Amino acid sequence: MSGLEVGGLAFLAMLGLFALRVPIAVAMIAVGIAGYWSIVGWTSLGAHLKGVVYYRFASYDLSVVPLFILMGSFATKGGLSRALFAAFNDFFGHRRGGLAVAAVGACAGFGAICGSSLATASTMAQVALPEMRARGYSGALATGTLAAGGSLGILIPPSVVLVIYAIMAEQNLIKLFTAAFVPGALAALGYVIAISVYVRLKPDSGPAGTRVGWAARWRGLAGTWQAVLLFFLVIGGIYLGWFTATEAASVGVIATALLALLQRRLAWRDLVEVMGDAAVSTSMIFLILLGADLFKSLLAFAHVPDELSQAILELGLSPVLIVALMLLIYLVLGCIMDSLSMILLTVPIFLPVVLSLDFGLTTEQTAIWFGILALTTVEMGLITPPVGLNAFIINQAARDVPLSETFKGIVPFLASDVTRVVLLVLFPGLTLWLVGVVH
Amino acid sequence: MAAAGVFAGPVGRPLWLAAVASAGAGGAVLLGLALMTVLSVLGRAILNQPLPGDFEIMENGIAAGVGLLLPYAQAKRGHVIVDFMTNWAPARWRRRLDGLAALLFAGLFALLLWRGVAGALDAWRGDEQTVILAWPIWPFFVPVLLGLALSILILLLQAWNDLLQRPAQVAA
Numbered sequence: 303m304s305g306l307e308v309g310g311l312a313f314l315a316m317l318g319l320f321a322l323r324v325p326i327a328v329a330m331i332a333v334g335i336a337g338y339w340s341i342v343g344w345t346s347l348g349a350h351l352k353g354v355v356y357y358r359f360a361s362y363d364l365s366v367v368p369l370f371i372l373m374g375s376f377a378t379k380g381g382l383s384r385a386l387f388a389a390f391n392d393f394f395g396h397r398r399g400g401l402a403v404a405a406v407g408a409c410a411g412f413g414a415i416c417g418s419s420l421a422t423a424s425t426m427a428q429v430a431l432p433e434m435r436a437r438g439y440s441g442a443l444a445t446g447t448l449a450a451g452g453s454l455g456i457l458i459p460p461s462v463v464l465v466i467y468a469i470m471a472e473q474n475l476i477k478l479f480t481a482a483f484v485p486g487a488l489a490a491l492g493y494v495i496a497i498s499v500y501v502r503l504k505p506d507s508g509p510a511g512t513r514v515g516w517a518a519r520w521r522g523l524a525g526t527w528q529a530v531l532l533f534f535l536v537i538g539g540i541y542l543g544w545f546t547a548t549e550a551a552s553v554g555v556i557a558t559a560l561l562a563l564l565q566r567r568l569a570w571r572d573l574v575e576v577m578g579d580a581a582v583s584t585s586m587i588f589l590i591l592l593g594a595d596l597f598k599s600l601l602a603f604a605h606v607p608d609e610l611s612q613a614i615l616e617l618g619l620s621p622v623l624i625v626a627l628m629l630l631i632y633l634v635l636g637c638i639m640d641s642l643s644m645i646l647l648t649v650p651i652f653l654p655v656v657l658s659l660d661f662g663l664t665t666e667q668t669a670i671w672f673g674i675l676a677l678t679t680v681e682m683g684l685i686t687p688p689v690g691l692n693a694f695i696i697n698q699a700a701r702d703v704p705l706s707e708t709f710k711g712i713v714p715f716l717a718s719d720v721t722r723v724v725l726l727v728l729f730p731g732l733t734l735w736l737v738g739v740v741h
Numbered sequence: 742m743a744a745a746g747v748f749a750g751p752v753g754r755p756l757w758l759a760a761v762a763s764a765g766a767g768g769a770v771l772l773g774l775a776l777m778t779v780l781s782v783l784g785r786a787i788l789n790q791p792l793p794g795d796f797e798i799m800e801n802g803i804a805a806g807v808g809l810l811l812p813y814a815q816a817k818r819g820h821v822i823v824d825f826m827t828n829w830a831p832a833r834w835r836r837r838l839d840g841l842a843a844l845l846f847a848g849l850f851a852l853l854l855w856r857g858v859a860g861a862l863d864a865w866r867g868d869e870q871t872v873i874l875a876w877p878i879w880p881f882f883v884p885v886l887l888g889l890a891l892s893i894l895i896l897l898l899q900a901w902n903d904l905l906q907r908p909a910q911v912a913a
Contacts, residue, residue: 588811
C-alpha cells in the first residue's frame with residue numbers, strides 16, 4: 303500500500319468509529335495504535351507505548367493549557383463578565399441593537415483573559431441573555447450574537463488552540479498571540495457591523511434602551527478594573543518580558559482565584575464546580591493530544607505528509623488556491639469535529655505543504671499567517687450546524703428559543719466570518735503587521 | 742455533588758467518590774504548581790533568585806496533575822463524541838453503541854496502563870532523574886497510572902450499565 307492509501311484508510315476508519323459514537327480522542331488512539339502495530343510491529347509499538355502517556359503529558363509548553371483553563375474557570379466566578387457587559391451597555395445600550403453590541407464587546411473583553419470559546423459563551427450567556435430577552439430582543443438575534451461572540455474567546459489571545467498550534471508548528475507562542483490581535487479585533491468589529499445591518503433589516507429584533515449619563519458611564523468603566531488588571535498583568539506581563547507564557551498563566555490563575563476569594567464570590571461549592579469544569583476540559587484536551595500524537599506517528603510512518611504534499615504540488619495550483627482549499631476542508635470537517643482535533647489532525651499534513659509554497663513571506667511568517675487562518679476557520683465550526691457547540695450552549699441557556707432560530711440568528715455573523723477569512727487570506731499583512739512592529 | 746444512577750450502587754458509589762477525590766487531588770496539584778511558579782517569579786523579581794528547578798517541577802508535575810483528573814472526566818462522560826449521525830437511532834441502540842465504545846476505551850486504557858507500568862519500572866531501574874534537582878522521575882508516573890486504572894474501572898461500570906440497559910447513567 304502507498305502512504306496515501308494507508309492515510310486514507312486510517313481516516314476512513316476513524317470517521318467510521320466517530321459514526322459509532324466512539325469519542326473522538328478514543329477513535330484517534332485506537333486507529334493510531336492499530337496502524338502503528340500493522341506497520342512496524344508489536345515490539346516497536348510496545349516500547350513506544352511505555353512512555354507515550356507520561357511523556358506526552360509531561361510538557362512545560364503544554365502546562366499553559368490547564369493553567370489558562372483554570373484561570374478562565376475562576377474568571378467566570380469573579381463577576382468580571384457582568385462588569386464588562388454593564389460598562390459596554392452604558393455606552394451602546396441606547397442605540398438599536400446596542401445590547402447585542404455590548405455583548406460582543408464584553409465577549410471580546412472576556413476573551414482577552416480567557417482562552418476558551420465555550421467558557422466565554424456560557425459565561426456571557428448567563429449575564430447578557432436575560433437582559434436582552436427582557437428588553438424584547440428576538441431570540442434569533444440574542445442567541446446568534448452570543449454564540450458568535452463566544453468565539454472571540456479563542457480568537458483573542460490568550461487562546462488554547464493557538465498554544466497547541468504553536469507546539470505542533472514549533473512556532474513562538476508569543477508571536478502567534480501578537481498576530482491574533484488584529485484579526486481578533488476585526489472579528490469583533492465585523493460582528494458589530496453584522497448587528498447593525500441586522501437591526502436595520504429587522505428593526506423590532508433589537509429595541510433601543512435609555513441613554514445613560516457620562517457620570518454613570520465612567521463609573522461603569524471603573525467597574526471593569528478587575529478585567530483590565532488581569533489583562534495587563536497576564537498579557538501585558540508577557541509583552542513586557544516579565545513572564546513566560548506558563549508563568550503568566552500561573553500568575554493569572556492565582557490572581558483570578560484571589561480576586562474571587564477577596565470579593566467572597568468563591569464559596570466552597572463554587573470551588574468544586576470550578577475544579578470540576580476545569581478537570582473535564584483539561585482531560586478532554588489532553589486525551590485528544592494523546593490520540594493525535596499516536597495518529598500522527600502512524601501518518602509519519604506511512605509517509606503520508608510527504609506523499610500528500612508531493613501530490614498537491616504536482617497539481618500545479620496557485621498557492622493561494624491551495625490555502626483556500628485547505629480552509630474549505632476545515633469548514634467541512636468543522637461540521638463534525640471540534641476545533642482542537644481538527645488542528646491536531648491536519649497541521650502535520652497541511653503545514654509542510656503550505657511551507658513549501660511561495661507567498662513571498664519568510665517561513666516563520668507563513669507558519670504564523672497559516673496558524674491564524676486555520677484558527678479563524680476552525681472556530682467557524684463552533685457556530686455552524688449540525689455540531690455548533692457554541693450554538694448548543696447558548697441554546698440550552700435560552701430554553702424558549704428553538705435551535706433553528708439560533709442558527710438563523712447566526713447567519714449574519716457567519717457572513718462576517720467568511721468576509722474576514724477572505725480578507726486575511728488576501729492580505730497577510732493584516733496578521734503579520736503587528737508581529738513586525740512588536741518583535 | 743451527589744452520585745446518581747450508575748454511581749449510586751455499592752460498586753458505583755466508591756468509584757464516584759474516588760474519582761472526585763482524585764480530581765480534587767489533581768486540581769490541588771495544578772494550583773500548587775501555579776503557586777510555586779508565582780513564588781518563583783516573585784523570587785526572581787525581588788531577590789533575583791528564582792526557585793531552582795521550577796521548570797522541571799512544572800513539567801513533571803503537570804503530567805501527575807492531569808493524570809489524576811482523567812477518572813472524573815470519564816465519570817462525567819466529558820469526551821466529545823460525534824452524535825448527530827446516530828440521533829435518529831432508538832435510544833436502546835445508542836446506549837448499546839456507547840457501551841461498546843466504553844469497552845473499546847477501557848481496552849485501550851488497559852494497554853496504555855500495562856505499558857505505562859513497564860515504563861515506570863524502566864524509569865525506576867534506570868534511575869532516571871530530573872536534570873537540576875535530580876529528583877527521580879518514576880514517582881511522577883504513579884498518579885498518571887492511578888488515573889488510568891480508576892478510569893478503566895469507571896469505563897467498565899459504564900459499559901456494563903449501558904449494555905444491560907440499566908436506568909439513569911449520569912452523575913449529577
